[in-house]
Amino acid sequence: MYGLVPLPVAAGLRHSAAALLSLSAPSLAHLSLLDIAVIAIYFVMVIWIGFYLKGQANTSEEFFMAGREMTAWIAGLSFVSANLGSLELMGWAGSAYQYGILAAHWYWVGAIPAMLFLGMVMMPFYYVCKTHSVPGYLKLRYGQGSSTVAAVSFAFMTVLMSGVNMFAMAEVMKIVLGWDLNFSIIVSSLAVAAYVALGGLRSAIFNEVLQFVLIWGGALLVPILGLIETGGWTGFKARLAHNIADGVTPAGDYTHMWRSMGHFADNPMGIHWTGILFGLGFAISFGYWTTDFLVVQRVLAANSLRSARLAPVIGSFFKMAVPFIVILPGLLGLVVLQNTDGSLMHLVGENVVAAHPGAGLHSYNEVLPLMMVRYLGPGLLGLGITALIAGFMSGMAGNVSAFTAIFTYDIYQPHIVKHARDEHYVLVGRIVTVVGVVISIGAAYLVMNAAGIMDYVQALFSFFISPLLGVVLLGMFWKRATKAGGFWGLLMGTLTSIGLWAWVKADPSALRYVAISPDAKDMAENMYRALWSVTTSVGVNVIVSMFTKPRPMAELAGVVYGATPLPTEEPVPYYKNEWFWTAIAVVIFLALNIYFW
Amino acid sequence: MHSSGIPIWFFIGILLTAYGALIFGYGLYELSTGTMAVPNYHASIWWGALMLVLGLFYDLRFRPGRNG
Numbered sequence: 001m002y003g004l005v006p007l008p009v010a011a012g013l014r015h016s017a018a019a020l021l022s023l024s025a026p027s028l029a030h031l032s033l034l035d036i037a038v039i040a041i042y043f044v045m046v047i048w049i050g051f052y053l054k055g056q057a058n059t060s061e062e063f064f065m066a067g068r069e070m071t072a073w074i075a076g077l078s079f080v081s082a083n084l085g086s087l088e089l090m091g092w093a094g095s096a097y098q099y100g101i102l103a104a105h106w107y108w109v110g111a112i113p114a115m116l117f118l119g120m121v122m123m124p125f126y127y128v129c130k131t132h133s134v135p136g137y138l139k140l141r142y143g144q145g146s147s148t149v150a151a152v153s154f155a156f157m158t159v160l161m162s163g164v165n166m167f168a169m170a171e172v173m174k175i176v177l178g179w180d181l182n183f184s185i186i187v188s189s190l191a192v193a194a195y196v197a198l199g200g201l202r203s204a205i206f207n208e209v210l211q212f213v214l215i216w217g218g219a220l221l222v223p224i225l226g227l228i229e230t231g232g233w234t235g236f237k238a239r240l241a242h243n244i245a246d247g248v249t250p251a252g253d254y255t256h257m258w259r260s261m262g263h264f265a266d267n268p269m270g271i272h273w274t275g276i277l278f279g280l281g282f283a284i285s286f287g288y289w290t291t292d293f294l295v296v297q298r299v300l301a302a303n304s305l306r307s308a309r310l311a312p313v314i315g316s317f318f319k320m321a322v323p324f325i326v327i328l329p330g331l332l333g334l335v336v337l338q339n340t341d342g343s344l345m346h347l348v349g350e351n352v353v354a355a356h357p358g359a360g361l362h363s364y365n366e367v368l369p370l371m372m373v374r375y376l377g378p379g380l381l382g383l384g385i386t387a388l389i390a391g392f393m394s395g396m397a398g399n400v401s402a403f404t405a406i407f408t409y410d411i412y413q414p415h416i417v418k419h420a421r422d423e424h425y426v427l428v429g430r431i432v433t434v435v436g437v438v439i440s441i442g443a444a445y446l447v448m449n450a451a452g453i454m455d456y457v458q459a460l461f462s463f464f465i466s467p468l469l470g471v472v473l474l475g476m477f478w479k480r481a482t483k484a485g486g487f488w489g490l491l492m493g494t495l496t497s498i499g500l501w502a503w504v505k506a507d508p509s510a511l512r513y514v515a516i517s518p519d520a521k522d523m524a525e526n527m528y529r530a531l532w533s534v535t536t537s538v539g540v541n542v543i544v545s546m547f548t549k550p551r552p553m554a555e556l557a558g559v560v561y562g563a564t565p566l567p568t569e570e571p572v573p574y575y576k577n578e579w580f581w582t583a584i585a586v587v588i589f590l591a592l593n594i595y596f597w
Numbered sequence: 598m599h600s601s602g603i604p605i606w607f608f609i610g611i612l613l614t615a616y617g618a619l620i621f622g623y624g625l626y627e628l629s630t631g632t633m634a635v636p637n638y639h640a641s642i643w644w645g646a647l648m649l650v651l652g653l654f655y656d657l658r659f660r661p662g663r664n665g
Contacts, residue, residue, distance in 0.1 A: 034623055041615055049608060056602065074605060206605050213609050217616070217648060221640055228638060377627070377641055379620040 028176045028366065029373045035382025042214070042386045043191060046207055046393070050195030053203045060425045063200035064405040065132055065301050072307035074209055076314030079298040081208035082398045083111075083288075083319075084215060086391035087168050089326050093371075094364035096330025097347055099268050100254030101596055103330070104323040108257075109281040111319050112589045114289035116582050118299070119312035122290055124566050125476050126300060127308045129558040133300075134293040134472070135410040141475040141559045142486035144414060149490060151410035153464045154293055155403055159436055161461070162399035163443020169392030170444070176369045176385065185444055188389070192396045193437040196404070197430045201301060204394075204401040208298075211390040212318075218380075218387030219325040219368075225375040226332035239335040248344050249334055257596045263519070270521025279527025283534045284462075287469035294402045306569050309578045316585045320592065326368075333367040337374065345370075400436045407432050459501050466530040467493025470537030477561045478545075479553065485545030493537025500529045603661045610655025617649025 031039075057063040070078070095103040131137045135154065139147035170184035195203045230236040243249035252268060253260050260266045261273035289295060289312075302308035337345040347370075350363045362370060372384040408429050417424070471490045474481045503510045504525055514532070515524040556563040574580045624641030 034619060037619065038616060041612070045608065045612055052603060206608065209605050210609060210612065213613070217613070221644055225638060225640060375640070377623075379616075379623045380641060380644065383616060383620070 028362075028369050029381060029385075031177060031382060031385070032378040034379045035385065038379060038382030039386050039389065042390060043187075045210070046191055046195050049206050049210075050198040050203050053195075053199030053206065056202060057198070057200040058426065060408075060422050060429070062202070063426045063429050064409065065297075066200065066202035066205055068301055069303050070205060070298075070301045070307070070311075071303060072310035072314060074205065075299050075302040075307060075311035077212045077318070078205040078208040078301075079295055079311050080315035080318050080322075081212040081215075081394060082295045082298055084212065084322065084391060085165065085395035086172065086388045087165065087395065089215070089219070089388070089391060090172065090365050090368050092326045093330035093333075093368040094347075094366070096327040097333050097367045098364045100252060101257055101323075101327060101331065102260075102267060102269055102271075104257060104327045104596070105276050105280060107319055107323050107327070108589060108592060109276060110285045111289060112316050112585065113281060114285040115312040115316040115319065116585060117286065118290045118296075119309045119316075119578065120582055122476060123299065123309045123312070124305060125559060125561070125564065126296065127302075127305050128564060128566065131300070132409050133406055134291050134296055134468070135406060137472070137559065138475070138486070139410070139414075141556075142471070142481075143483045145483070146471065146486045146490055147410060148415070149487075150464070150468060151406050155406050155411065157461055157464070158294065158399040158403040158406070159439045160443050162396045162403070162436065162440035164447055165392050165395040165399065166440055167444040167447045169389065169396075170448075172369070172388060172392070175366065176388075181448065185441060188393055188396065189437050189441050192393055192400060193434050196397050196400050196437075197433040200429065200433075201297065201401050201405070204397045205298060205301065207390070207397055208394050211387075211394040214383070214387040214390045216325065218384040219329070219372075221380060222368075222371045222375050222384075223324055223328040223332065226329060226336055226371065229336055230332065236332060236335060240331075243335060243344065254331060254334065255596070257593065259597060264515075264517045264521070264524065265519040269523050270519060271524045271527065272515075272517065272520075275515065275520075275524050275527040275531075279524075279531045283466045283469065283530035284527060286473075287465035287530065287534065291468045291472050292465060293406060294398055297402055297405065304569075305567060306572075306578060310581065313578055313581045313585060317581075317588070320585070320588060329371045330367050333371055337367070337370055396437075396440065400433055400440065403436045404429050404432045407436075462526060462530060463494050463497045463501070463533075466497060466533040467537040470534045471541060474538060474541050474545075475560070478542075479556055479560050479562055480545055480550050481541055482545045482548040482550050484548045485541040485543075488544045489537045489539075489541030492540040493533045496536040497529055497533035500532060604659045606655050606659040607661060610652050610657075610659060613648045613652030614656055615652070617645050617647070617652050619645070621645030621649050 056067070059067075061067055092103050092106060126137060129137065129140055131140060133151075135147040135151035138150055166185055166188060169188055170179075170181040173179040173184045174181055195207060199206070227233065227236065230239055237255055240249065240254060244251050258273065261271065261276060264270050264272050299308050299311045302311055333347070335344075337347070339345050345362070347362050347364045347367055350365065353361045353363045369388075372381060376384050408425055412428055412432075413425065417428075467490050470493055471486050474489070475486060500514050504514055511520050511522075511525050512518040514520075515528040517524075520528075553563055558564050620641050622645070624639060624643075624645050627641060628639065
């Protein structure tokens with residue numbers, strides 16, 4: 001999840017933390033009694049859901065996998081919500097203000113092909129082998145070694161990310177509302193611990209669906225009212241062109257996605273189309289959407305194979321629509337945000353804000369809250385703020401519930417207590433949930449006091465995801481891949497990623513070699529590093545596998561393409577068929593990219 | 598989801614109904630007093646009403662004990 005947050009957000013939070021801890025930042029908004037009532041109702045609702053679902057989380061299957069009873073719609077909304085945290089919303093809105101519609105690449109080519117591939121191609125294998133996790137799949141395919149490496153790294157990352165979410169929420173509440181950091185951390189962690197420990201994954205999924213509704217209910221009004229004010233998309237473009245001609249807005253192509261991608265120097269992100277298409281569109285997005293257990297866990301909880309395949313397809317439609325509530329407000333901010341004297345407001349980088357304390361400057365990352373304050377009156381502002389709170393809490397809960405499942409199933413059960421009664425593992429799950437929240441609180445304070453860690457957390461995430469993609473893909477589609485091939489592929493892919501990252505960290509000019517251009521910028525590094533990492537992972541896996549003994553075909557049933565008889569499903573009308581909706585999603589995806597070419 | 602339990606959509610209905618009623622009510626108050634806080638085209642009224650209607654629909658459609 002955090003791996004898809006734009007780089008400036010991590011850096012931004014670091015700068016903001018320094019400002020906040022000196023208590024020099026005034027709040028952006030003041031809540032009315034009605035707004036506070038709206039927020040309070042949300043907290044009452046999540047605790048109610050947690051207590052209500054306690055009675056439905058008695059077995060390990062119910063607690064960790066939500067009983068595998070989720071419909072396609074619930075699994076699909078939860079799947080897409082797990083990646084709709086407030087860090088992403090605010091970060092990408094800020095990136096849209098800064099870079100224009102290029103930021104929408106992370107929602108379209110950086111998500112849709114991978115989501116559809118997961119549903120149509122990979123899901124049958126995850127679902128048929130009845131694995132409870134991605135490390136669980138690795139255990140079935142490659143053995144315990146690869147599984148444990150993936151489980152430990154994932155568990156470590158999830159609690160760190162939960163802490164990052166917790167800190168980020170506290171910080172945003174401080175910026176927007178002036179709330180005390182400790183107050184936000186304590187309230188949010190108590191609520192998350194209560195509802196996940198009580199209701200398990202089912203509770204986390206329910207709250208993600210709730211969050212999804214809140215985000216649309218709270219944020220959709222902003223672009224609608226913004227478009228009304230600017231006279232629609234055409235009116236917006238005319239105002240933007242006018243501002244650029246007058247020199248009040250920096251020159252640039254803010255409304256096209258691909259035409260400035262011919263060379264690194266042609267666009268403000270410093271990225272080439274190969275990086276977007278292969279680095280983001282394959283190495284990063286396929287790694288995230290098909291192997292990150294945080295999102296895959298939601299689909300594994302589906303009540304049938306058809307639901308499990310439909311869930312990512314349903315999610316893809318909403319994912320394609322998210323730029324309407326994230327990217328568009330950022331773009332509209334370029335022409336509608338005004339200072340108190342009526343002049344056009346100019347948002348700046350976090351480093352500029354930090355360098356000029358008390359100057360009343362706002363950063364790119366604040367564009368979404370600023371737009372909310374501009375358009376949302378009492379009650380509606382509370383709804384918008386609640387949407388942000390729900391996004392953060394959902395991010396925490398998602399990470400904590402994934403951590404709980406991975407720790408209990410893939411670390412505790414195979415290595416600590418192998419054969420215990422089912423109730424024992426449920427109890428361990430509840431305890432680990434609370435422990436996970438406590439570690440997250442520790443991580444939140446760690447980030448608060450050594451904010452540079454945020455950059456490292458983001459890098460850590462990227463170290464594991466892309467090599468894991470190479471190992472899972474080969475394991476799933478190549479019968480010849482061996483246990484040793486998987487282990488060495490994962491290890492060498494990860495070391496490649498760490499090595500390239502350390503090289504650029506030690507010598508920033510090395511970016512020209514990693515991204516194959518002297519004009520490449522920071523964002524390009526992530527994409528090409530992921531690409532090299534997955535290439536190494538696949539290459540090493542293939543070479544080692546060719547020299548080691550493959551597993552007998554009989555052992556591969558259920559986990560590898562060609563060795564797995566897929567269950568035939570009941571025929572359904574075309575409008576209920578997953579392939580029909582996949583085709584529609586592909587057409588819309590292509591149409592959007594062509595329209596905004 | 599759980600045919601015998603409370604579906605998630607019912608919880609969502611309750612939340613939308615509560616929010617819709619509060620925001621719609623405030624929108625009417627704003628209209629009657631002419632004290633609109635931001636130039637939001639009476640969004641509290643139509644957005645609040647939309648949420649209220651959707652919330653009531655979900656409450657009825659997914660109320661506990663009702664099948665399907």
